[in-house]
Amino acid sequence: MTTVLKMSDVNVTFTSGWGRRRTRSRAMKDVTLEVEAGRTLGVVGESGSGKSTTGSVALGLRRPDSGTVEVLGRPAAERGRALRGRVQAVLQHPHWSLNPRRRVGVSVREPLAVAARRLGREEQRERVVRILEQVGLDAATADRYPHELSGGQRQRVSVARALITEPGFIVFDEAVSALDVSVQSQILELIRELQASHTFGALFISHDLAAVRRVADTIAVMRHGEVLETAPAERFFTDPAHEYSRRLLAAL
Amino acid sequence: MTLVSFARRSRVAPRRRDGLFTVAAGVLAVIAATAAIAAVVPFAGDPDAIVGPRLSPPSARWPFGTDALGRSLLARVLEGAGTTLLVSIAAVTATAVVSTLLGMVAGYCGGPLREAVTRLGDVLYAFPSIVLAVLVAAVVGPGLACAVAAIVLVTVPLMTRMITAAAASVAERDFVTTAKISAVPAPVILGRHVLSNIGGTIAVQGTYALSVGILVEGGMSFLGYGVQPPQSSLGSLIQQGGAYMAHAPWLLFTPALVLVLAILSINLIGDTLRDRLEPRETRSLG
Numbered sequence: 047m048t049t050v051l052k053m054s055d056v057n058v059t060f061t062s063g064w065g066r067r068r069t070r071s072r073a074m075k076d077v078t079l080e081v082e083a084g085r086t087l088g089v090v091g092e093s094g095s096g097k098s099t100t101g102s103v104a105l106g107l108r109r110p111d112s113g114t115v116e117v118l119g120r121p122a123a124e125r126g127r128a129l130r131g132r133v134q135a136v137l138q139h140p141h142w143s144l145n146p147r148r149r150v151g152v153s154v155r156e157p158l159a160v161a162a163r164r165l166g167r168e169e170q171r172e173r174v175v176r177i178l179e180q181v182g183l184d185a186a187t188a189d190r191y192p193h194e195l196s197g198g199q200r201q202r203v204s205v206a207r208a209l210i211t212e213p214g215f216i217v218f219d220e221a222v223s224a225l226d227v228s229v230q231s232q233i234l235e236l237i238r239e240l241q242a243s244h245t246f247g248a249l250f251i252s253h254d255l256a257a258v259r260r261v262a263d264t265i266a267v268m269r270h271g272e273v274l275e276t277a278p279a280e281r282f283f284t285d286p287a288h289e290y291s292r293r294l295l296a297a298l
Numbered sequence: 299m300t301l302v303s304f305a306r307r308s309r310v311a312p313r314r315r316d317g318l319f320t321v322a323a324g325v326l327a328v329i330a331a332t333a334a335i336a337a338v339v340p341f342a343g344d345p346d347a348i349v350g351p352r353l354s355p356p357s358a359r360w361p362f363g364t365d366a367l368g369r370s371l372l373a374r375v376l377e378g379a380g381t382t383l384l385v386s387i388a389a390v391t392a393t394a395v396v397s398t399l400l401g402m403v404a405g406y407c408g409g410p411l412r413e414a415v416t417r418l419g420d421v422l423y424a425f426p427s428i429v430l431a432v433l434v435a436a437v438v439g440p441g442l443a444c445a446v447a448a449i450v451l452v453t454v455p456l457m458t459r460m461i462t463a464a465a466a467s468v469a470e471r472d473f474v475t476t477a478k479i480s481a482v483p484a485p486v487i488l489g490r491h492v493l494s495n496i497g498g499t500i501a502v503q504g505t506y507a508l509s510v511g512i513l514v515e516g517g518m519s520f521l522g523y524g525v526q527p528p529q530s531s532l533g534s535l536i537q538q539g540g541a542y543m544a545h546a547p548w549l550l551f552t553p554a555l556v557l558v559l560a561i562l563s564i565n566l567i568g569d570t571l572r573d574r575l576e577p578r579e580t581r582s583l584g
Contacts, residue, residue, distance in 0.1 A: 105479055130481040135473040145473045145492040153473070157480035207476065 048232055049116075050215040050247035051081035057115035058099055058271075073099040074110070075271040077236025082246040083214065088262025088279070090255050090294065091219030096271040100266060101219045104249055105135055131161025131166050138220040140200040144192040145146045149180045154178065156205045173210060180243075181206045181236060198229035205236065209244060218250045222257055234260040255298050267291050318564050322566035325559050334371070346528050350574040360455035363548045365538065375553050378530040379560070385442060385524075386511035386532070389449035393511075394504045397457035402488055402496070404458075405465025412462060417490035419455035427452040427510075428517050435523035444526040445531075449514045453507040464499040477516045498575030509561045516557055532557045556562070 058074040073096045081087045089097045103115055106122035106129070115122040118132055133158065137143055144153050154174050158165065165173075175185045177180065181202040192200055198223040208216050222230040238261055241248065252258050258265060265282040267274045267290065275276070275288040286292050303563065335341065343349060347425035348368040349360070356363040362371035422430065438444040456509040469492060477487050512532075518524035519533025527534070532553045539549030 058511060061567075095502075107475070107478065133479060135476055135479050137475060139472050142471040143473055145475070145491050145495070156482065160480050160482050204476075 049080055050081045050083050050115040050118055051079065051249060051256045052114075053077060053079045053104065054114050056100075056103060058096075058103060058108065058110050067232055069077045072271045074103065077113070077268075077271070077273050079249075079266055079273065079276070080157035081215065081247040081249055082222045082249045084241065084261045084262050086248040086250050088239065088250045088258035089268060090252060090258050090265065092143070092165070092253060094270075095268040097253075097268050098219055099266070101135075101217050101249060101251050101270075104109075104215075105133060105217055114223075129207075131157055131287075133215050133217075134208035134211065134213040134215050135219065136201070136204045136208050136216045136221040138224060140197040140204070140224055143204045144200060146192050147166075149188065149189075150190050150195070150203050151178075151194060153192075153208055154188070154203060157207060157211045162202060177210045180205075180209070180240065198224055198232065201225060201229075202236065205233070205240070209240060212244065213246055215247050215249075218248060218252075219250055223252060223254060230257060231260070237261055255294055267294065316570070318566050320486065321571040322563035322570075326563040326567065328497045329379055329556060329560055330494045331381060331561075333376050333383060333498075336376035337380050340373065343370045343505060344371045345369065345377040347396060353549075355546070356449055356548055362552050363546065365549055366546075369415040371535075371549065371552060374530045374535060375532075375556060378532045378535045378553060379556055381531040382512055382515050382533065382557070383560070385445050385515050386449060386508055389446040389515075390453060390504055390508045390511050392446070393450050393453040393507055395502060397454055397461050398493075398496075398500055398504075400454075400578055401461025402492055403463040403468075406469045406484070406488055406492055408466060408469070412466070415462065419459050422451065422455040423459075426548065427514055428521075431514055431518050432521070432523065435518070435521075435546055440523045440526060442525055445515050445518045448457055448518055448523075452514050456510070457503045457507050460503045461496060464496040465492050467496045478544065498571075501575055502568055502572040505564055505571055508566060509568070511563040512561055512564070532560075 056074050056077045057071050059070055061068060063068050063069055075209075077096070077100060079087060079089075079100070079202070089100060099108065102212045103110050104122065106115070106116065106117070109123065117129060122128060122129075151171070151174050153171050154177065158170055158173060159193055159289075172189055176284065178185060178187055183199060183206070185200055187195070187199070187203070192203075195203065204221070222233050225233065234257060237248070237250075250258060250261050259279070260280050264276065266276045267288065269290055275282070275285065275286065275291050282291065283295065286295055301528050325427065333538050337376065346369065349370050352366055352368045354360060354364045360370050360372065362368050362375060365374065368405055369436045391478075400415060404412040434451055435444050438447050470570040474487060476490050477491060482490075515524055516533035517530060519531045522537070523533075524533055525531045535553035536550060536557070539551075539553060540547075545549050
């Protein structure tokens with residue numbers, strides 16, 4: 047089993063203000079996480095626990111103050127060149143995930159146009175249609191604008207856009223949090239199915255333990271920037287080790 | 299001279315505003331079209347030719363009367379309106395290009411660059427616009443170029459600030475983040491995702507900048523730094539008419555009325571554009 051994300055002893059500190067009123071808050075404290083190929087690591091925690099920071103560090107969007115981050119065997123900071131198309135993300139807002147002025151098909155094709163430049167237009171279009179069908183949308187969706195779609199459909203489009211380059215690693219940052227429960231469960235089911243067929247490693251970040259339970263193989267609990275517990279899902283939900291995890295479970 | 303604020307919010311109901319929009323667009327179209335036609339076919343006569351007695355009141359022969367040299371005021375107002383509109387439009391086009399480039403890059407990059415651009419704009423904004431304009435006149439020398447440069451210098455800080463803010467809010471959206479993750483080059487992101495989503499702001503702010511531009515051109519000409527005689531502009535006509543306000547009020551009020559109508563129309567058009575192109579996101583997610 048290969049490792050797609052390897053994060054060791056990562057620290058991130060935010061500072062704000064100047065002079066005497068300068069405050070520091072540590073968003074990540076010695077965070078160590080691993081994601082295996084074809085598996086999903088669920089990161090749960092309340093607001094401000096550092097889980098979204100973890101996501102942006104894994105994506106190479108934020109440089110950690112210390113510690114190492116390797117994605118698919120390379121430093122995450124190299125994402126621009128070597129990791130082009132190998133890392134993707136599905137983010138929170140279905141409303142803002144797609145450029146409102148561009149047709150859905152064009153948005154889905156964008157990562158492919160960067161990652162596989164040699165591919166002809168026609169072939170790119172075929173790939174777009176194929177991936178849209180895989181996420182349960184018909185080919186005609188490609189010619190629609192985002193405002194013509196529902197929240198669930200838009201999030202399916204986001205998933206299609208993330209998958210089109212056949213990435214080895216995908217970050218889902220609160221990817222279903224803005225959807226209502228029944229749509230949520232459809233999208234989670236879809237992610238599960240696609241993972242089986244496309245074998246990507248996933249970092250699934252959510253404050254919603256019920257959603258994480260549906261997709262994650264391993265669970266990491268974060269609070270105040272620290273990972274309190276990392277455990278295989280079955281064990282976590284039957285026998286959580288940390289006191290805080292037990293409280294989270296009890297609230298479920 | 300005080301300037302209309304860029305970011306006014308009108309409280310007129312949308313229905314009535316659509317009616318006002320039609321009226322405003324009509325008034326502006328009539329002013330622009332007659333000025334343009336007069337420039338090609340001088341149907342109102344030569345603006346520089348002395349055609350009759352001095353200071354004769356409006357009559358069938360000279361609909362707006364004649365000025366202190368006996369020139370037809372109608373011909374001069376048409377020429378003046380043309381000059382004013384042309385100078386303002388040229389200047390605001392330049393402003394739009396500069397502000398869009400500067401604001402987009404500053405808003406997208408954020409950090410120290412945005413801070414620098416914003417603070418520089420604040421410094422320029424701190425000076426009353428006419429003081430800035432006079433400063434330009436001192437450097438460039440009076441004339442058409444001076445008027446254009448002054449309008450650009452006055453409108454760039456305002457427009458850049460609005461575009462920076464709009465670009466910064468677009469740059470935070472998820473589709474920009476996913477484009478970054480997909481390693482789409484920054485210039486492509488700017489052109490493809492940011493520019494297409496701030497088009498409304500550019501149109502609206504450009505319209506407001508146009509009305510400010512007309513005002514500044516008027517002020518410049520009024521002070522004698524703008525277009526030079528014998529060419530006329532609305533500002534210079536108002537300035538010349540002021541001397542005869544007691545004997546021949548039409549010399550002052552006719553060009554002033556055209557100026558007011560033009561500015562009012564442009565502002566009303568700007569308000570309507572803003573409501574149509576920049577709807578605030580009131581829809582909930584999903």
